Amino acid sequence: MSLIVQKFGGSSVADAESIKRVAKRVVETHKAGNEVVVVVSAMGDTTDELLDLAAAVSPLPPEPREMDMLLSSGERISMSLLAMAIKNLGVDSRSYTGLQAGMRTDKHYGSARIVDVNPVRVRQALDDGLIVIVAGFQGFNDETEDITTLGRGGSDTTAVALAAALNAEVCEIYTDVDGIFTSDPRVVPLARKIDTITSEEMLELAANGAKVLYIRAVEYARRHGVTLHVRSSFNNNEGTLVLNPKEGEQMEQPIVTGVAIDLTEAKITVVGVPDIPGKAAQIFKIIASTEANVDIIVQNVSAAATGLTDISFTLPQDEAPQVISALLERKDDVGFESLQHDDQIGKLVLVGAGMKANTGVSARLFEALHLASINIEMISTSEIRISVITRADNVKEAARVVHAAFDLDSVEEAVVHGGTGR
Amino acid sequence: MSLIVQKFGGSSVADAESIKRVAKRVVETHKAGNEVVVVVSAMGDTTDELLDLAAAVSPLPPEPREMDMLLSSGERISMSLLAMAIKNLGVDSRSYTGLQAGMRTDKHYGSARIVDVNPVRVRQALDDGLIVIVAGFQGFNDETEDITTLGRGGSDTTAVALAAALNAEVCEIYTDVDGIFTSDPRVVPLARKIDTITSEEMLELAANGAKVLYIRAVEYARRHGVTLHVRSSFNNNEGTLVLNPKEGEQMEQPIVTGVAIDLTEAKITVVGVPDIPGKAAQIFKIIASTEANVDIIVQNVSAAATGLTDISFTLPQDEAPQVISALLERKDDVGFESLQHDDQIGKLVLVGAGMKANTGVSARLFEALHLASINIEMISTSEIRISVITRADNVKEAARVVHAAFDLDSVEEAVVHGGTGR
Numbered sequence: 028m029s030l031i032v033q034k035f036g037g038s039s040v041a042d043a044e045s046i047k048r049v050a051k052r053v054v055e056t057h058k059a060g061n062e063v064v065v066v067v068s069a070m071g072d073t074t075d076e077l078l079d080l081a082a083a084v085s086p087l088p089p090e091p092r093e094m095d096m097l098l099s100s101g102e103r104i105s106m107s108l109l110a111m112a113i114k115n116l117g118v119d120s121r122s123y124t125g126l127q128a129g130m131r132t133d134k135h136y137g138s139a140r141i142v143d144v145n146p147v148r149v150r151q152a153l154d155d156g157l158i159v160i161v162a163g164f165q166g167f168n169d170e171t172e173d174i175t176t177l178g179r180g181g182s183d184t185t186a187v188a189l190a191a192a193l194n195a196e197v198c199e200i201y202t203d204v205d206g207i208f209t210s211d212p213r214v215v216p217l218a219r220k221i222d223t224i225t226s227e228e229m230l231e232l233a234a235n236g237a238k239v240l241y242i243r244a245v246e247y248a249r250r251h252g253v254t255l256h257v258r259s260s261f262n263n264n265e266g267t268l269v270l271n272p273k274e275g276e277q278m279e280q281p282i283v284t285g286v287a288i289d290l291t292e293a294k295i296t297v298v299g300v301p302d303i304p305g306k307a308a309q310i311f312k313i314i315a316s317t318e319a320n321v322d323i324i325v326q327n328v329s330a331a332a333t334g335l336t337d338i339s340f341t342l343p344q345d346e347a348p349q350v351i352s353a354l355l356e357r358k359d360d361v362g363f364e365s366l367q368h369d370d371q372i373g374k375l376v377l378v379g380a381g382m383k384a385n386t387g388v389s390a391r392l393f394e395a396l397h398l399a400s401i402n403i404e405m406i407s408t409s410e411i412r413i414s415v416i417t418r419a420d421n422v423k424e425a426a427r428v429v430h431a432a433f434d435l436d437s438v439e440e441a442v443v444h445g446g447t448g449r
Numbered sequence: 450m451s452l453i454v455q456k457f458g459g460s461s462v463a464d465a466e467s468i469k470r471v472a473k474r475v476v477e478t479h480k481a482g483n484e485v486v487v488v489v490s491a492m493g494d495t496t497d498e499l500l501d502l503a504a505a506v507s508p509l510p511p512e513p514r515e516m517d518m519l520l521s522s523g524e525r526i527s528m529s530l531l532a533m534a535i536k537n538l539g540v541d542s543r544s545y546t547g548l549q550a551g552m553r554t555d556k557h558y559g560s561a562r563i564v565d566v567n568p569v570r571v572r573q574a575l576d577d578g579l580i581v582i583v584a585g586f587q588g589f590n591d592e593t594e595d596i597t598t599l600g601r602g603g604s605d606t607t608a609v610a611l612a613a614a615l616n617a618e619v620c621e622i623y624t625d626v627d628g629i630f631t632s633d634p635r636v637v638p639l640a641r642k643i644d645t646i647t648s649e650e651m652l653e654l655a656a657n658g659a660k661v662l663y664i665r666a667v668e669y670a671r672r673h674g675v676t677l678h679v680r681s682s683f684n685n686n687e688g689t690l691v692l693n694p695k696e697g698e699q700m701e702q703p704i705v706t707g708v709a710i711d712l713t714e715a716k717i718t719v720v721g722v723p724d725i726p727g728k729a730a731q732i733f734k735i736i737a738s739t740e741a742n743v744d745i746i747v748q749n750v751s752a753a754a755t756g757l758t759d760i761s762f763t764l765p766q767d768e769a770p771q772v773i774s775a776l777l778e779r780k781d782d783v784g785f786e787s788l789q790h791d792d793q794i795g796k797l798v799l800v801g802a803g804m805k806a807n808t809g810v811s812a813r814l815f816e817a818l819h820l821a822s823i824n825i826e827m828i829s830t831s832e833i834r835i836s837v838i839t840r841a842d843n844v845k846e847a848a849r850v851v852h853a854a855f856d857l858d859s860v861e862e863a864v865v866h867g868g869t870g871r
Contacts, residue, residue: 084472096529097525104519107522111507115509173549
């Protein structure tokens with residue numbers, strides 16, 4: 028008998044009809060002879076409605092403890108309704124809150140991290156032949172004895188953590204698309220579904236704008252060797268398997284797995300930095316003090332005549348203002364001349380574990396962009412990723428030409444759906 | 450410093466504006482130098498909406514455990530929103546679920562009884578100077594480790610149980626009327642607000658149709674000596690104090706405190722029962738097996754010629770069918786001739802601790818009904834209560850004439866509001 032964890036997001040349990048459809052799917056998996064643990068998010072709009080109510084009673088930033096108490100009510104509703112819908116199909120199930128499922132977290136309300144999973148009641152209920160339903164997105168801290176929530180993508184993390192703790196065969200993430208795509212189908216119409224991908228590659232894609240899986244869940248899956256299966260809740264097609272090949276194990280796969288783009292970054296250039304040891308360290312120490320997430324860094328070659336250099340880096344657009352003011356505050360200290368800020372950049376990221384063993388990937392990438400007359404402003408590479416910065420209005424075209432250049436194009440256009448958050 | 454428990458029902462926290470009004474009231478009580486524990490129900494329509502969802506996912510009677518999980522989410526929403534609204538007024542508070550407030554119950558999902566209240570966290574938070582908010586209507590069972598709900602009027606019971614455990618000075622029950630009335634103002638327009646009433650009298654009124662307080666909460670308050678104050682959440686008027694005078698202690702009060710009517714009962718008459726010892730016992734054993742709640746019982750004097758008698762009793766209308774079929778099943782055994790069923794009866798109940806020391810109350814009651822040409826079909830009396838059964842369409846008129854006959858009439862008509870459930 029296999030143990031399967033199935034996670035359904037908010038759009039999959041948006042109303043009574045959707046819940047009944049999920050119940051049917053869960054019961055089918057159970058009847059096929061599997062042990063089934065279902066992780067659910069709050070119903071469709073519940074979270075937004077609760078946030079609206081919170082804003083209506085108090086315009087002040089809410090107390091995180093009370094916000095978690097408020098938001099964690101959403102999964103209690105969806106999970107108990109799912110239990111009823113399953114019972115309606117003649118099968119017994121039991122729903123458990125994060126607390127009851129043993130989902131222990133630290134005490135960071137709103138974005139708690141799982142520190143331990145001890146699913147005693149879940150295991151017992153499975154042994155009793157029941158389908159088990161667990162509230163996603165929530166846990167508890169045993170020092171404060173309070174409810175916590177896990178933040179964006181928290182239900183994915185709940186599912187993966189339970190799969191790891193219960194040694195599940197697979198953790199199925201149900202969504203409204205057919206799986207992970209080689210690129211965003213809204214940008215690259217010929218993007219195609221990926222059948223298998225390594226968790227390492229998936230991490231890069233998730234970190235660079237692929238919204239189907241959340242990076243924390245993928246990290247957790249990778250660390251604990253959990254196999255993920257991202258698939259559609261609207262059909263029975265195979266989706267994308269996210270695997271964890273062992274060190275040295277070869278997976279048959281293309282050089283490049285996917286092409287992601289990101290239009291949410293800005294570039295800051297520190298102009299006229301004295302080219303002496305320790306200056307870069309000083310600058311990035313100042314930036315780190317703002318807790319900004321710097322992505323790509325490029326330092327120009329020093330102009331020997333002046334003894335000055337420029338340092339450019341990218342970061343999320345909304346973090347730019349505080350970094351700029353932190354740097355300006357220490358301008359005389361550091362001794363730079365000026366700052367330039369540019370939020371009209373786009374980032375293209377090429378991901379593929381196959382790059383490790385293939386030379387010439389960068390050359391093929393640059394050639395493709397050159398043929399399309401797209402200028403590259405910054406470059407950054409790792410073992411399985413190449414990122415380039417272009418003008419913002421070039422990046423979608425860049426994605427299409429690169430997608431084609433690496434033979435990722437499908438023969439037909441993908442069908443585009445929306446996406447969810449929790 | 451006094452400790453005050455304040456309970457607000459669903460209509461008092463129906464929307465963001467109502468919650469802000471409750472927050473203001475709670476903060477005022479806190480600023481006046483009191484320790485305040487607030488018990489809240491789910492917001493206005495939440496419970497009905499959740500029940501509708503449950504019915505939509507499964508027409509089967511829902512599993513009680515999952516129903517309790519579902520319904521208990523309602524108070525988590527209202528209590529965390531109230532905490533935010535209180536914070537918005539600059540005061541710190543903390544909200545606790547039934548589990549966190551130490552509300553231990555038996556394991557009867559849907560109508561659990563409180564077995565122990567151990568409000569350690571509540572006491573600690575009060576000691577820290579915080580306002581405490583507790584979810585009404587819910588508790589937990591530590592054998593099953595599950596959430597339970599307390600059934601109708603459960604939030605009142607939560608408030609009273611907390612008041613008892615914390616040794617509160619008073620438990621204020623906020624509602625949409627000004628207090629307990631001498632009769633239902635919709636029936637008796639001259640009904641007036643009662644200033645003080647004993648818990649004994651309140652029990653009789655609650656058991657006989659006064660919907661403002663629930664009988665379980667009054668019983669709990671009486672057993673634990675908790676003073677209740679039933680008052681309006683829309684003004685600052687004094688409401689009705691429900692007191693627990695010590696044995697022999699005299700309260701200055703009228704003979705009769707209130708007049709209740711009830712149109713939800715039916716009368717069953719067992720015709721032609723052999724008038725031999727043990728027959729009545731046999732009949733009521735059969736009735737008891739259906740768990741029906743028999744109210745008034747009258748046995749006619751036996752007609753010596755036939756050796757047969759009739760036994761009549763009243764019970765809630767919806768319990769009549771199963772009682773009738775249980776009796777018919779054993780017809781030959783018991784040896785009665787036939788059954789008569791009558792759901793066109795009304796019950797009038799006169800309540801007053803002053804009756805104990807006053808003779809002639811029954812005579813005055815019967816005289817008033819006689820003058821109004823209202824026929825009495827059954828009578829039942831206790832130390833502080835007289836119940837009479839009349840035709841259903843006479844009972845409202847009966848209430849008005851009796852209300853006047855015992856000098857309960859106010860000089861002006863009461864203002865009528867609606868009522869709530871949880």
